[in-house]
Amino acid sequence: MAANTADSSPPRISLITVCWNAEQTIADTLRSIDAQSYRNFEHIIIDGGSRDSTLAIIASAPAENRRMLSGPDGGIYEAMNKGIGLASGNIIGFLNADDTFESSDSLETVAATLENEAYDGCYGDLVYVSNRHTDRKVRYWKSRAFKSGSFARGWCPPHPTFYVRRSVYEQFGKFDLRYRLAADVELMMRFLEVARIRTIHIPRVLVRMRLGGATNKNVHNISRQNKEVLSALADHGFKVSKSMFWASKIVNRFGQFLMRNRSQELLR
Structure with a gap:
């Protein structure tokens, strides 16, 4: 996909937060957003009727720069689609x-990256932290540049670090609500x-x-999400070795836990 080169001004970012009964965590999220050094963004909150x-x-x-819409919805991905709209x-x-x-310059890093009109999107790395102790790192999701066929091997970028031009959504669609737990993976796939949009990996942690x-709270949901990913691959016509897919997933996750200790140094 060729990027639009008509507008050379600094990009305006639409940052979307979906929530439902999030009283334990939403304040931390808002403080993190309000602390961003890059100010050319709007913050859209879609609340499911908390x-x-x-x-x-x-x-x-x-x-x-903040506005909110609150009311019943059909789940996280329907709420995300509302935000895109x-x-x-x-x-x-x-x-x-x-x-x-992760830091006050996360959005600034995204904006600086996508000032280059050669790219339609970007994504970075992510660190999982303890639910109660957010300074305790549990997994380090180190991503990499996209290579064709990666999704069939169980790879995908961390969706909370994934930024694309609005024109990509307009051309290739929003979240497919048939996928209850893997619509984000299907969309990136x-x-x-x-679509083969042109993306770049930012080699730094952007999000905690x-x-x-929803997808990692228990083994059942993790299994169900990955089965949905396999279904999405089939729906898009990709031939997949299920044994290779699951083996790659296990190796990748094990590596993320090993990277936890290394990230203590990388994130300083």
Whole structure:
């Protein structure tokens, strides 16, 4: 996909946060966003009709570039699609209500990278942290440059670090709601493997993600998500060795836990 070279101004980012009953974590997410050095962004919050104090916490942290839509939805990916529909920036990314940016220049790094119109998107690295002790690193998700066929080997970028131009969504579609736990993986697969958008890997940690999200909170969900990924690969016409897929997944995850100790040095 050829990037649009007509606009050379600094990119405006639409940052989308979806949440539901997130009173335990949403304040950390908002502080992380408000601390960003790059200011040419809008923050769109899509709330699923929270019944705890989430809405009150959001109301207590007003910002000129922040707007919120609250009401029932069909789940996280439907909420993300709502956010995309409201986005006015030319770059779109997500930061969930239990995630935080690794540093105050995370968005600045994304913006500087995508000032280069040769790229349609970018992504970085991610560190998983303890749900209660966010200074305790559990897994280090070190990504790499995309290579064709990677998704069939169990690879994908960390979605919370994934930023693409709004034109990519307009051309190739939003999240496919048939996938309840793997719509983010399917979307990145569709963009990278099928549409072959041009992306670049940023070799640094951009986001801290708490353990315990929908896809990694238990073995059942992890298994179900990966079965959905295999279904998505088949739907897109990719031939996959299931044994290679699962073996690569296991090796990759084991490596992420080993990288935890090394990341103590890399993240200083």
